[in-house]
Amino acid sequence: MLLYHGARPNPRAVRMFMAEKQLVIPMCDMDVDGGENRRPEFVVRNPAGQVPVLELNDGSWIAETGAIFQYLEETYPEPAFIGSNVEERAETRLWQRRIERRITEPLYAAFHYGKGFEMYKTRMLVLPECVPGPVALMEDGMRWLNALLSVHSTIVPRRLTIADMVLFAAIDFGAGVGWPLPIDLPHLARWFQGIADRPSAEFSLHPRSLQTGIHY
Structure with a gap:
C-alpha cells in the first residue's frame, strides 16, 4: 500500500490513526500548496483532487478520509478506533x-x-x-x-x-x-x-x- 498525503488536517488524522494502530505504510508527500494534487496524473486517482488517497496493492485507490479509515480498520481490526461490533x-x-x-x-x-x-x-x-x-x-x-x-x-x-x-x-x-x-x-x-x-x-x-x- 501507499498513502498519498500532505500538509493538511485530514491527512494528519489518517497519520494519527496509523500511529495509534502502529501501522507503518509507505507514504508519498504531495505538495498541496503547489497544487500537485490537482494535476492530471493525480486526479485519475481521485477526481476530487484531494488528499489523502490510499493506493492498494492491486493498484486500485481509495479516496476520502472516512473510507480510508474503514479500509484500514477492517484490514487491521485491533485496536479498534471505529468499533469492535x-x-x-x-x-x-x-x-x-x-x-x-x-x-x-x-x-x-x-x-x-x-x-x-x-x-x-x-x-x-x-x-x-x-x-x-x-x-x-x-x-x-x-x-x-x-x-x-x-x-x-x-x-x-x-x-x-x-x-x-x-x-x-x-x-x-x-x-x-x-x-x-x-x-x-x-x-x-x-x-x-x-x-x-x-x-x-x-x-x-x-x-x-x-x-x-x-x-x-
Whole structure:
C-alpha cells in the first residue's frame, strides 16, 4: 500500500490513526500548496483532487478520509478506533458525522473562502463574502460539543475513536489559521489537551508545521 498525503488536517488524522494502530505504510508527500494534487496524473486517482488517497496493492485507490479509515480498520481490526461490533461502529459514524457537519466542514469552508482564498480561487468555487457564516457555524458547533464534553473525556463516550482524531486535526489546524479555541469552552479545551498529549498527536505532524507554525 501507499498513502498519498500532505500538509493538511485530514491527512494528519489518517497519520494519527496509523500511529495509534502502529501501522507503518509507505507514504508519498504531495505538495498541496503547489497544487500537485490537482494535476492530471493525480486526479485519475481521485477526481476530487484531494488528499489523502490510499493506493492498494492491486493498484486500485481509495479516496476520502472516512473510507480510508474503514479500509484500514477492517484490514487491521485491533485496536479498534471505529468499533469492535456493529453497534460501536454505528455510534462512531454518528458522532463523526456530527462533528464534521457542525465543526470541521464549516472550519474548512471558512479557510478556503478566507485565508486560503488566493490558493483556492482557481481550484474550486470560493465565496469570500460568506466567511462569517461558516465561522459562526463552527463556533456554535464548538459550544454545543463543549456542553456534551462536560461529562465525557472523548467524543464517543468511553473510547477513543476516529471522531476524536478528525476533530483534533481540524481544531489544531484552525488555531494556526486564525481560529483558536474560544477561551470560554473549558471542556472542549480539556478534551483537546488530552488528545494533544497522546504520542500520535506529535508523531502525526507534517514536517512543514515546523516551517509555517501551522499544525497539519
